[in-house]
Amino acid sequence: xxxxxxxxxxxxxxxxxxxxxxxxxxxxxxxxxxxxxxxxxxxxxxxxxxxxxxxxxxxxxxxxxxxxxxxxxxxxxxxxxxxxxxxxxxxxxxxxxxxxxxxxxxxxxxxxxxxxxxxxxxxxxxxxxxxxxxxxxxxxxxxxxxxxxxxxxxxxxxxxxxxxxxxxxxxxxxxxxxxxxxxxxxxxxxxxxxxxxxxxxxxxxxxxxxxxxxxxxxxxxxxxxxxxxxxxxxxxxxxxxxxxxxxxxxxxxxxxxxxxxxxxxxxxxxxxxxxxxxxxxxxxxxxxxxxxxxxxxxxxxxxxxxxxxxxxxxxxxxxxxxxxxxxxxxxxxxxxxxxxxxxxxxxxxxxxxxxxxxxxxxxxxxxxxxxxxxxxxxxxxxxxxxxxxxxxxxxxxxxxxxxxxxxxxxxxxxxxxxx
Numbered sequence: 234x235x236x237x238x239x240x241x242x243x244x245x246x247x248x249x250x251x252x253x254x255x256x257x258x259x260x261x262x263x264x265x266x267x268x269x270x271x272x273x274x275x276x277x278x279x280x281x282x283x284x285x286x287x288x289x290x291x292x293x294x295x296x297x298x299x300x301x302x303x304x305x306x307x308x309x310x311x312x313x314x315x316x317x318x319x320x321x322x323x324x325x326x327x328x329x330x331x332x333x334x335x336x337x338x339x340x341x342x343x344x345x346x347x348x349x350x351x352x353x354x355x356x357x358x359x360x361x362x363x364x365x366x367x368x369x370x371x372x373x374x375x376x377x378x379x380x381x382x383x384x385x386x387x388x389x390x391x392x393x394x395x396x397x398x399x400x401x402x403x404x405x406x407x408x409x410x411x412x413x414x415x416x417x418x419x420x421x422x423x424x425x426x427x428x429x430x431x432x433x434x435x436x437x438x439x440x441x442x443x444x445x446x447x448x449x450x451x452x453x454x455x456x457x458x459x460x461x462x463x464x465x466x467x468x469x470x471x472x473x474x475x476x477x478x479x480x481x482x483x484x485x486x487x488x489x490x491x492x493x494x495x496x497x498x499x500x501x502x503x504x505x506x507x508x509x510x511x512x513x514x515x516x517x518x519x520x521x522x523x524x525x526x527x528x529x530x531x532x533x534x535x536x537x538x539x540x541x542x543x544x545x546x547x548x549x550x551x552x553x554x555x556x557x558x559x560x561x562x563x564x565x566x567x568x569x570x571x572x573x574x575x576x577x578x579x580x581x582x583x584x585x586x587x588x589x590x591x592x593x594x595x596x597x598x599x600x601x602x603x604x605x606x607x608x609x610x611x612x613x614x615x616x617x618x619x620x621x622x623x624x625x626x627x628x629x630x631x632x633x634x635x636x637x638x639x640x641x642x643x644x645x646x647x648x649x650x651x652x
Contacts, residue, residue, distance in 0.1 A: 245284060246272065268603065276302025279627045279634050281611060290637050292624040293611040296438065296470040299497035299555070299586065300542065301627040307500040307541040314537035321533055323526075329536035336543045337498075337507060340479055343488030347515040349508045350531040350539075354469040354495035355382025357506040358432075361491045362386045363525055364510060365430035365463045367517035372429040374421050374462075376412040380439035380617055381432065381467055381493075390432050392440075393617045412437060413445035415452035422460040430463040431456075435481035438470035441621030442582040442589030450485045457490075463514065469495035469506065470587070474546060475625070477556030477585030490514050499538035500545065555628045558635075559585035562626070565639055573643065578650060588624040592649075595619035601649045608641030 249272055254262035271283035278301045281289040291298060300307070314329070321327045334348035349360050358381045362373065375381070375390035382388070388397050389407045408425070410417040412433065422429060435450055437443040457464040466489035471481035473494065478484060480492070491514055495506035510518075518524055546552060563583040570576045580591040592598045598620050605612055605622075615621040626638065 242285060268606075270606075278302060279630050287609065289609045289611050290634055290641070291611050292626045292638060293613045294501070294625060295613050296475060296496040296587070296625045298501040298625070298627050299473060299475055300500045300545065300551070301629040302501060304500050304502070304542075304545065304629075306545050307502050307538055310537045310541035311502055311534055314533050319532070319534050321531070323528065327531060327533070327536075329533040329540075330531040333531070333536040333539040336540050337494070337509065340543060340547075341492065341509050342480060342483060342486075344511045345488065345492050345509045346512065347510045347518075349510070349518075349525070350535065351506050351508070351527050352504045352529055352535070353382070354493065354506045355384045355387040356527070356530075357469065357493040357495055357508045358382045358387040358390070358467070359384055360508040360525055361432070361465045361493055361510075362390070362430070364491060364508070364514055364518065365465065367524065368430075368463055368514055369428045370430040370463055371427035372408060372425045374408045374410060374418065374425075374429055374431045376433045376437070377409050378412050378437050378440035378443065378617055379432070379434055379467075380437070381434075396616075412440070412443065413449050415449055415456065418453060419456055422456060422462060428461060428463070430465060432465040432467060434467045434471060435484075435487075436471045436476065436584050436587065437617075438587060438623065439616040439618075441591055441615045441618040442584060442587055442623060444582065444584060448485065450482055450487045454487045463490045465489060465491045465493065467493045469493050470625075471584070473497045474552035474555045474628070475585055475587050477552065477559050479552055481584070498542065499535055500542035502542075503535045503538040505535035505539060551628050555586050558626075558628060558630060559583065559588075561635065562586070562588065562624075562638075565635070566642070569639060569643055573646070575646060575650065579646075586624075586626050586628060588626075589615070589621045590624075591618070591621045593620070597649055598622050601645055604645035604648045605641060608645050610638060610641045610645070 250262055250266060273281060274284045275282045279291055281291050337348050338346045351357055373390055375392055377392040379392040381391050383396060391397060392409055408421055410421050454464060466482050468480050490511055492509045499505040566581055570579060582589040601622055602612060602614060613623040613625060615623055
């Protein structure tokens with residue numbers, strides 16, 4: 234890099250940091266400066282590129298990039314839509330919404346068939362809580378360690394006081410029980426005189442890839458049936474093939490009354506999420522479709538991305554590919570930890586292409602993120618457990634990407650755990 238290029242880079246970095254500080258978030262600007270974070274420029278496949286043209290292996294993105302960045306088929310569909318009809322009137326019939334809803338319903342379990350599209354996962358949570366209310370639910374039971382978003386309704390059922398307490402006076406009382414404890418759920422449901430809705434994640438991602446005991450989801454479904462409770466399953470991070478199944482709840486053949494979908498639903502191209510409901514749950518909205526609406530929900534750009542993503546996933550058997558790649562990575566990481574004698578210091582949890590590495594201390598996890606960044610590998614921290622870093626790699630990884638991840642991980646661990 235010559236002096237002119239170095240000067241240009243420094244000016245760009247200063248400009249972006251100043252804009253963050255003055256117009257985005259001053260706290261994040263300070264953090265970015267301390268971490269010396271590069272400027273993200275573009276993405277293609279499993280890779281990100283910074284403003285200097287450096288390539289990074291993307292194992293982060295919080296579950297959004299299952300198909301990697303800028304998947305050609307999806308970008309092409311969205312581009313066609315952009316140049317023909319990017320936004321809908323909201324009065325005339327929206328054929329793009331109808332087609333996307335039918336395509337999503339076709340891969341959902343059981344009789345989940347009515348789809349409400351929105352833009353973010355927390356919006357899907359809000360829609361589900363409102364629909365449960367319209368179906369007579371007066372209480373909500375959620376799980377300790379659960380994460381469902383940060384809007385007020387979603388915060389009310391997010392099981393982390395760090396995010397909930399500052400707004401506690403604005404939130405109605407929700408009931409929290411330990412995740413994976415069906416007896417605690419039974420006792421809670423028995424104590425509530427009115428109809429209740431139960432919301433949980435089949436796998437708690439933000440808590441650090443926590444899987445419940447075998448049979449737990451089936452027990453929850455049975456308890457909801459016994460107490461006429463509405464079951465909402467949050468598959469925003471665990472669904473769409475991420476765990477090697479279309480939906481994590483498929484492992485126990487459990488069907489929710491309402492299911493939440495998001496993250497990789499658009500192939501990483503356009504913000505989109507969805508609430509999917511059974512006909513019985515949908516009845517209040519079928520009677521009055523104006524009870525819950527969104528100006529930008531179901532916009533044609535997002536709908537084109539959804540249809541293209543589902544078509545690509547089915548055509549190329551990407552769910553099965555995610556299962557195979559997940560098994561490969563799990564075996565490789567288990568072997569790495571065992572050979573380097575790190576197994577006693579790090580707990581590995583895997584569910585397909587959702588992997589969590591738990592360290593004994595949050596500072597070790599933070600250092601690991603930085604050492605991985607030095608190896609040009611991008612990962613996720615866990616919002617509900619700062620001792621855990623998560624990997625949500627793309628199903629599009631090739632052999633060289635897998636090797637990059639394993640070699641970089643070994644180097645970063647050696648630096649992190651060195652005395």
